[in-house]
Structure formats: structure tokens, C-alpha cells
Amino acid sequence: MALKTISAKAAAALDKDLMSTGAFSIDQLMELAGLSVSQVVYRVHPIQKGHRILVAVGPGNNGGDGLVAARHLRHYGYQPTIYYPKRSKNDLYQRLAKQLEDLEVPFVDDFPAALESTDHVVDAIFGFSFSGEVREPFPAVIQAMAKTKIPVTSVDAPSSWNIEEGPPKSGVGSSFYPDVLVSLTAPKPLVKYFKGRHFIGGRFVTPAIAKKYDFDLPAYEGIDQVVEVGPNGQKL
Amino acid sequence: MALKTISAKAAAALDKDLMSTGAFSIDQLMELAGLSVSQVVYRVHPIQKGHRILVAVGPGNNGGDGLVAARHLRHYGYQPTIYYPKRSKNDLYQRLAKQLEDLEVPFVDDFPAALESTDHVVDAIFGFSFSGEVREPFPAVIQAMAKTKIPVTSVDAPSSWNIEEGPPKSGVGSSFYPDVLVSLTAPKPLVKYFKGRHFIGGRFVTPAIAKKYDFDLPAYEGIDQVVEVGPNGQKL
Numbered sequence: 292m293a294l295k296t297i298s299a300k301a302a303a304a305l306d307k308d309l310m311s312t313g314a315f316s317i318d319q320l321m322e323l324a325g326l327s328v329s330q331v332v333y334r335v336h337p338i339q340k341g342h343r344i345l346v347a348v349g350p351g352n353n354g355g356d357g358l359v360a361a362r363h364l365r366h367y368g369y370q371p372t373i374y375y376p377k378r379s380k381n382d383l384y385q386r387l388a389k390q391l392e393d394l395e396v397p398f399v400d401d402f403p404a405a406l407e408s409t410d411h412v413v414d415a416i417f418g419f420s421f422s423g424e425v426r427e428p429f430p431a432v433i434q435a436m437a438k439t440k441i442p443v444t445s446v447d448a449p450s451s452w453n454i455e456e457g458p459p460k461s462g463v464g465s466s467f468y469p470d471v472l473v474s475l476t477a478p479k480p481l482v483k484y485f486k487g488r489h490f491i492g493g494r495f496v497t498p499a500i501a502k503k504y505d506f507d508l509p510a511y512e513g514i515d516q517v518v519e520v521g522p523n524g525q526k527l
Numbered sequence: 528m529a530l531k532t533i534s535a536k537a538a539a540a541l542d543k544d545l546m547s548t549g550a551f552s553i554d555q556l557m558e559l560a561g562l563s564v565s566q567v568v569y570r571v572h573p574i575q576k577g578h579r580i581l582v583a584v585g586p587g588n589n590g591g592d593g594l595v596a597a598r599h600l601r602h603y604g605y606q607p608t609i610y611y612p613k614r615s616k617n618d619l620y621q622r623l624a625k626q627l628e629d630l631e632v633p634f635v636d637d638f639p640a641a642l643e644s645t646d647h648v649v650d651a652i653f654g655f656s657f658s659g660e661v662r663e664p665f666p667a668v669i670q671a672m673a674k675t676k677i678p679v680t681s682v683d684a685p686s687s688w689n690i691e692e693g694p695p696k697s698g699v700g701s702s703f704y705p706d707v708l709v710s711l712t713a714p715k716p717l718v719k720y721f722k723g724r725h726f727i728g729g730r731f732v733t734p735a736i737a738k739k740y741d742f743d744l745p746a747y748e749g750i751d752q753v754v755e756v757g758p759n760g761q762k763l
Binding site for chain 1: 548549550551552554555558559562565566569598599602603619621622623625626629630730731733734735747749750
């Protein structure tokens with residue numbers, strides 16, 4: 292039996308609930324989401340397999356999760372590199388970037404070049420609020436992630452995929468199948484098309500919220516912030 | 528060789544640095560500090576030893592760390608109970624309390640009664656900014672923690688201890704020796720008088736900050752947010 296999925300619309304409403312009646316700040320939620328992502332990378336790509344991690348950061352919340360994950364990975368001993376071409380003026384994202392600069396994490400402009408000298412890629416470009424066309428400069432980045440043999444971990448959604456309908460039928464992203472996916476709070480319908488290792492993160496959802504949005508809290512173990520499930524959300 | 532300690536004054540300046548030039552929000556830092564505390568409790572008091580955790584929460588940041596720790600412990604499967612007699616009007620603390628209420632974590636008024644039906648106590652009453660006299664209603668709470676045979680984990684400092692000089696020579700707290708201490712960012716001078724299991728938490732300090740305040744970053748392992756050291760900060 293697979294975990295229930297939540298639509299893009301429900302995921303947006305859930306986030307809004309967490310930050311209004313749930314009383315969470317976005318700083319808290321992003322810290323815990325990014326921590327989840329860092330724990331997945333640690334699990335699927337132990338540092339002995341190579342410590343270089345390239346994080347592709349988009350302009351919104353998905354990118355913020357990537358910035359937080361990169362910081363934790365740096366503390367674990369990895370060497371992250373950040374590709375962040377569309378820097379937000381939002382105060383939170385600027386602070387998350389500064390926290391990385393203070394750890395001497397490099398920011399680079401040339402994604403294909405950076406891909407030549409990394410061991411793992413984190414795709415934190417677009418999340419559940421993505422729809423429509425992939426805007427510049429991201430088409431080439433997604434094409435490069437589609438082609439590379441280096442393993443890619445996507446945050447919440449493979450960037451460019453339609454949240455409900457999965458990979459685009461043609462064009463940018465149609466051949467992008469990341470190796471690993473971290474679904475935050477609950478899987479989105481696109482997991483039906485996903486084929487790699489799949490984790491759930493975001494261990495802050497209350498039973499009441501899960502009930503309201505009609506999904507099951509996954510069976511996290513111990514102090515883990517993530518739990519592995521089947522590619523399409525099956526319980527393992 | 529023991530880890531270097533930092534004075535109360537240095538700890539306050541360090542926090543200020545983290546939140547100004549370091550670009551951290553207090554929400555982020557408190558989330559990570561509380562997470563550290565929850566990981567220590569999980570390690571020293573596995574859930575099989577009893578799932579009931581009484582958290583004594585003071586009016587300031589130390590209390591906030593306790594509220595965050597309680598939430599994570601609830602997610603791990605423990606049943607925390609909160610004693611929080613001096614509720615702050617500060618928005619952050621109010622939100623942290625609401626997050627616990629949404630998980631149906633009970634708040635109680637009678638500390639000695641609550642102590643009768645718990646398996647472990649978290650002392651999050653006072654931290655490094657404490658000095659002078661213990662104010663009401665906390666003297667009786669500290670006396671109860673001093674007397675009980677139930678294990679107590681203190682956050683950053685055994686409440687009532689002088690940060691530089693350790694346990695008071697007489698009166699409230701003079702016989703309070705908690706079983707476990709979680710030093711946040713770096714040990715304070717009081718660890719010279721501490722006799723129990725000792726952990727360092729707060730895996731967000733940059734090498735530059737550690738250098739500025741003249742202490743060593745502890746050797747965290749894997750994805751752990753805490754590392755055990757000797758009672759007085761010796762490397763294990």
C-alpha cells in the first residue's frame with residue numbers, strides 16, 4: 292500500500308496552516324526541511340563516496356531548503372558548492388546564503404563546469420509550487436542533470452516535473468529522472484512516475500494536520516528526520 | 528585535555544554575533560539548540576527506559592530551548608509534560624508553546640506532583656545569562672530536582688549554578704547535581720564542578736566564530752547534533 296499523496300494546492304494550504312494556526316515560522320520549517328535533505332544525502336551518498344556536493348538552488352522556498360541542506364552538509368564534513376543564479380532579495384534567503392559564505396562555501400556561476408567536478412548533485416530548483424515553463428537559466432541546468440551520470444537528489448519534486456502529472460511529455464525535463472527524491476511532509480502525485488530511492492522528510496507535521504489533509508504520518512525511526520519509502524510511496 | 532570554556536559574557540556576545548553578522552534568526556538557533564537537547568535525552572534515556580519526560584521551562588531562551596526539545600521528543604514517541612509557570616509574552620515562546628499544544632502535550636502547574644509520575648526531567652529553567660538569586664516559583668523546583676532520584680538533564684547550565692563559579696555555596700541549588708548536562712556551543716566555566724554525563728550541542732558554530740571566542744569546535748560524528756565529552760569537557 293502506498294502512502295497517500297497531496298496535491299500542489301493541498302501542499303500550499305498545509306504550509307499556510309503550519310505558519311498561521313500552526314504557529315511555525317518559515318525559518319523553523321525551512322531549517323527542519325533542509326536538515327531532512329542533508330540527512331538523505333548523508334544516507335544515500337556517504338562521505339567516503341566523495342565529499343563534493345553541488346547544490347542547484349532555485350529562487351523560492353525549494354532553493355531555501357537547498358541552502359539549509361548545504362550548510363548542514365558542510366558541518367558533516369562535505370564540501371558543498373552552490374549554484375544560485377537567481378538570488379532572491381527576500382531577507383531569509385539572503386541570510387541563508389550569508390551563513391554559507393561564513394563557512395567559506397563557494398558560489399559558482401557555471402553549472403555545467405561545476406558538474407564536471409562534483410560527486411553528487413542536489414536539485415533544489417523548483418518545488419511543489421512549480422507549474423508551466425522552466426525559465427532561464429534553468430532549462431540548460433535541468434538538461435545537464437538529466438544527462439549526467441552523477442547521482443542527483445531532488446528536493447520535493449524533480450525540477451520541471453508537473454506536480455500532478457509527472458515528467459513533461461517532451462522538451463526540458465522529459466528525460467530527467469533523478470536518482471533520489473525527498474518528499475517534504477507528504478509525497479506529491481508525481482511520485483507515481485518516480486523510479487529511484489524515495490524518502491519522506493519534515494518531521495514536524497502534527498497528527499491533526501495529517502488528518503485534515505488526509506495522509507498518513509510516515510513511521511520515522513529514532514531521532515531520524517527522514518524515512519525511506521518505496522519509489523511511489525509504498526511502505527517498506 | 529579539556530575543551531576550552533567560554534564565560535557568560537562571551538556566550539552572550541557569541542549569540543549576538545550569530546544573530547547579527549552571522550545572519551541567523553533566533554528561530555533557527557533555538558530550533559537547532561532544542562534539537563540537540565532532544566538528541567541527548569534520546570541517547571541517555573532511550574524510550575524503553577520510560578517515555579515520560581517532564582520539562583521545566585524558564586522564562587527566557589533556556590526555556591525556549593526546552594520547548595523545542597519537548598516537541599522533538601514528542602515526535603520521537605516520548606510523552607513530554609511541560610511545567611512553564613512564567614510564560615513569556617515574547618511571540619517566539621508563545622508560538623513554541625502553541626506548537627506543543629497542537630501535539631496535545633500537557634502543561635501542568637504542580638511541579639512536585641508531576642515529578643511523581645515521570646521517568647526523566649529536563650531542566651530548561653536558566654541558562655548562561657542567569658546570575659544572582661533564584662526567583663519564585665523556581666527555588667522549590669530546583670530543590671525538588673536536587674532531591675529526586677529521577678535523572679535530570681540540564682540545558683547549558685544546572686539551573687541556579689553560577690556560570691563561572693558553579694554550585695552555590697549554600698541555599699537553593701547547593702546540592703543540585705544533575706545527571707546530564709548539554710553545553711550549547713561551548714562549555715561554560717561551571718563544568719569544572721560537574722560530575723555527570725556531558726554533551727556539547729549547537730552544530731552551527733563556524734570555525735571563524737570558534738576562533739574569535741578562542742574555543743575548539745568539538746568532533747561531532749556523522750549527522751549527530753551532539754557529541755559526548757568528559758564531565759569537565761575532556762575529549763573522550
